[in-house]
Amino acid sequence: MDAITILVAEDDELVQATVEDALSESGFETTLAGSGEEAIALLKDGKSFRAIVTDVNLNDKLDGWEVARAARELDPTMPVIYMSGTHTDDWASKGVPKSIMLAKPFAPAQLVTATAQLLNASPLAE
Amino acid sequence: MDAITILVAEDDELVQATVEDALSESGFETTLAGSGEEAIALLKDGKSFRAIVTDVNLNDKLDGWEVARAARELDPTMPVIYMSGTHTDDWASKGVPKSIMLAKPFAPAQLVTATAQLLNASPLAE
Amino acid sequence: MDAITILVAEDDELVQATVEDALSESGFETTLAGSGEEAIALLKDGKSFRAIVTDVNLNDKLDGWEVARAARELDPTMPVIYMSGTHTDDWASKGVPKSIMLAKPFAPAQLVTATAQLLNASPLAE
C-alpha cells in the first residue's frame, strides 16, 4: 500500500527523533519541518499530508497554533495534534476544533493513538 | 433556583430577539452585548456567565472568533456556540475546541440543545 | 430566518401529527411523505431537506431502512432519525452510520433533541 505521510513541525532534534520513531514504527511516513514557516510552505506546496503533528513552541515567528490554523484553512478536515510542555492550558483558547493536545512528556503510544483516532474519524479520504 | 446567564454577542436586532426568546423560553437568562468589545468588557467585568453565544460577524473591530478566544482565556471550560450564515467553513480553522457552530438559518431548538449539551458536558460548575 | 425543513416519512396519521407538532413547536418546518416512495421522490426532487425522520415500517414496498439509504446516497451528511416500535433491534444491522433510533413510544423532546443533536454535529451546512 502507498504511504500515509504525516507532517511533523518540530524544532527540537530530540523530540523530532522520538516523534519520527513512534510514527514510522507504526507504519506512517513523516516529513519534517524545522520551523512553522517551513511547515506552511510544505502544506502549500501541494504535497498531500494526511495529518499534522506540531509543537506549540517553534523557534520562529510562527508558532504551532498558527501552523494548525493554516493547515485547516487549506484542508478543513486535516487531523491536528499539538505537543506542548508548558502551553497545554492555551489549547482551550488557541487550538482548533477536533484537535488533540498531547501534554509533554507523553508516551509514543499516545501520539500514535491520537494520530490514528483522528484519521479514523474522518473516513472521507482522498 | 438561581439564574443561569448566557452571554449573547449579536449586533442584529432580529437575531437578538430570536436568540433571547429561544433561551429564555428554555429557562436561561441572557445578557446582550451589541458588539465584540462590549462582550469582552462584560466577560472581564467579573459577572459569571455559564456560556457564550456569539455571531461570527459583528459590526466591530472584534469578530466572534476573537470574542470566543477571549472568553476561553478567562475560563478554559466556557461553553461556546457560534452562529453564522456565511462563515461556517471557517470554524475548522478559527473556532475553539469543543465549540458548536450553528449554521444560519437554524431552529430555536438547535440553539437550546447546543447550549444544554455543552453545559451538561462540563459538570464541574462554579 | 429562513425555514429548516425536515422530511417526515410516516404512514400512520396519529404518529404524523405527534411528530409534526413536536418539530413545529421547536421551530422546524416539516414536509410529510406518506410512503417510502413518496419520500424518495421528494428527496430526488431537489428540495433541500436538512434532516429526515422516518418510520421503519411503511405500508409500502420501501421501508424506512431503504429510505434512509437513498437519502444518504443523495447527501452523505444527511441526519437520519428512525422511529420503530418493534424493529429497534434491526438498527445495528440495517441502520446507517451516525443515525439515531427512537424506540416507540418516545417523548416529543427525544425527537427534537435527536434532530437538533445531529444537525449541530454537521455544521457544514448548505
Add this chain to the structure above:
Amino acid sequence: MDAITILVAEDDELVQATVEDALSESGFETTLAGSGEEAIALLKDGKSFRAIVTDVNLNDKLDGWEVARAARELDPTMPVIYMSGTHTDDWASKGVPKSIMLAKPFAPAQLVTATAQLLNASPLAE
C-alpha cells in the same frame, strides 16, 4: 403513544415541582420518590422506568449515589441524571459510567436535553 415514565428521587418540594414541570412539558411522565428508600422500592417493584433523575442529597440513609447504583444493578442500561449544588465534584468518584451530573442551578432545558440524550443513546429499549 404510551407513556415514557421517569423516576424522580427528590426530597425538596420546590425542586420536585421544577423537575416535574420541565419533564412533563417535554412529554415525559414522572413518578416521584421523596426518599432514596422509596426510589429503590419503586425500582424493585417491577414498574418500568425509562430513566432516573436523582438529587444527590436525600434526607435519608440512602443518598443519590446509592440510588443510582441500585438502579443500574437492576438495569445496567438505565439512564442516570444526578442533580447537586454542592457535591458535583464527587461525581468523578461516586457517579456511575455514562451518567450526567447537572450542577444546580440549572435551566429546565438542561434536564430535558440530558434525559433525551441518554435515552437516545440506548435505543435497545424496553
Add this chain to the structure above:
Amino acid sequence: MDAITILVAEDDELVQATVEDALSESGFETTLAGSGEEAIALLKDGKSFRAIVTDVNLNDKLDGWEVARAARELDPTMPVIYMSGTHTDDWASKGVPKSIMLAKPFAPAQLVTATAQLLNASPLAE
C-alpha cells in the same frame, strides 16, 4: 490469556498479509475468509469472533457491506471495520452504525487502533 480472534474478510493476498501482521503483532488472533460467502459461513459456524475486518470489494457475489450486515444480525454488538480504496464515500449509505471505515492506503496502527477502540467501547463481553 485466551485468544481474541478477529475475522478478516479479504480476497487480496497482499492486503491479507498486511492485516494479519498488524493484528497479530498487536496480540490478536485472526481467521481469514477469502470471500464474503466464506466469511458468513464462518460467522454462522458458531465460532466466537470478537470483531470483523472486511474489505468492501470481494471477488464474490457478496460484498463487505453484506458481510457486515450478516455479522450484525447474528450479533448486534459486533465491532465492524471496513477497508476500501474507492468506496469510502458509500460508507454513509451502506455502512452499519458505530462501524469504522479505513480508507486505503492506511497505516497498520490505524487498523489496530480502530479494532481496539471498538472492542473497548463494548465491554459487555461474551
Add this chain to the structure above:
Amino acid sequence: MDAITILVAEDDELVQATVEDALSESGFETTLAGSGEEAIALLKDGKSFRAIVTDVNLNDKLDGWEVARAARELDPTMPVIYMSGTHTDDWASKGVPKSIMLAKPFAPAQLVTATAQLLNASPLAE
C-alpha cells in the same frame, strides 16, 4: 522526555507480566501494586501517576472498584481502566464515569489504546 508512570493494581503474576510488557513496550513506565491497599497507599504517597489500571478482583479487603474510587477522590481527572473476566457486567453500577472496562481476555493493544485514549482526552496535565 520524562517518564509517564501508570499504576497497575493486580495480584495475579501472569497478568502483571502481560500488562507490564504491553505498557512498557508502548513507552509507559509502570508501578506495580499487588493489592488494593498497596495501590491506595501508593496513590496517597504523593507519587504522580498519570493513569491507573486495576483488576476488579484483588485478593484483598479492597477490590478494584474501591481502588478506582479512591484514585478519583485524590484526582478527579485520573484515567481509570478496569480489567475483569467475570465482573464486566458490574461496571455499569460500580465503575466510575469516563472509565474503560477491559473484558478478559483482551489483546495488549486494547490496553494500550484504552490508556492512550483516556490520557489524550484529558490534556490539562500537571
